[in-house]
């Protein structure tokens with residue numbers, strides 16, 4: 192049996208010049224960081240990325256000498272650790288890559304093999320005004336994107352609504368528009384109240400008039416009942432759950448019927464094995480499983496593999512907001528940026544694991560020592 196004989200965690204930091212002005216944070220982003228977990232078993236290597244693995248140091252013995260394929264056992268241990276420390280799913284990602292390398296199969300096949308390509312929606316995130324946003328949307332439409340997501344950020348939601356209206360007028364009905372209200376979670380500094388039910392319902396009605404495909408996180412992430420009531424009254428889809436960290440929280444959404452679209456990120460929320468399990472439950476309930484992917488390129492890739500493996504989702508998030516959020520920045524840890532293929536899909540290959548080989552030498556200048 193091939194057992195895990197090496198665990199290594201490194202952190203990387205890409206300077207952003209010019210900086211990125213994220214809609215969810217008024218402070219300009221001058222750096223983009225990524226954490227890579229590297230596992231080895233004999234001649235095979237697997238990689239994963241995502242959160243910084245805070246608290247993992249000293250726990251390596253729980254995995255060394257273990258069979259990489261004992262995934263249910265590993266997921267239970269990682270879940271135990273994330274109760275005590277930070278999120279540990281990058282290590283699970285590395286395990287899946289390792290299993291893929293050993294078995295010679297891509298992860299999307301190991302997880303279900305439903306399809307090898309998914310249509311992307313361009314997920315924007317920069318804090319810009321209505322005219323500029325409408326211009327970007329037209330540019331993305333002309334590039335072939337069938338759908339775009341707009342992120343809200345204004346103190347007064349009427350200003351954000353004006354941006355959606357400007358985009359709809361600019362792109363006509365040739366493009367689906369998703370809207371992320373970003374009321375589900377808050378940054379560390381943010382003590383302001385999130386939207387109340389009336390604001391959320393008013394916005395849902397206004398966005399339905401503009402033929403918006405889904406409204407994402409219109410209420411706080413634990414307001415299962417409020418979301419279910421909103422979903423019952425709204426004339427458009429309600430999406431959410433990208434960052435709920437406990438699996439039972441996602442089951443609460445299902446129990447209450449809170450969401451049309453379930454978005455837990457496999458690296459930020461469920462892990463991969465449990466993300467797959469949730470996708471099955473969600474689809475049995477007649478809802479859509481289309482995870483959040485906003486992170487580094489390997490986070491996007493992990494979510495893409497899980498989605499392709501089990502989900503019928505019409506679109507998957509593709510973080511892309513030219514000119515300041517480009518695949519070259521997002522995917523700086525990958526050997527080449529992930530781009531849609533000529534047919535407009537994000538397409539996976541039959542290469543084992545994630546289907547990529549990290550260029551460790553090229554990454555070395557970005558490694559934090």
Ligand SMILES: [Mg+2]
Pocket residue numbers: 371373407408433483
């Ligand atoms: Mg979101």
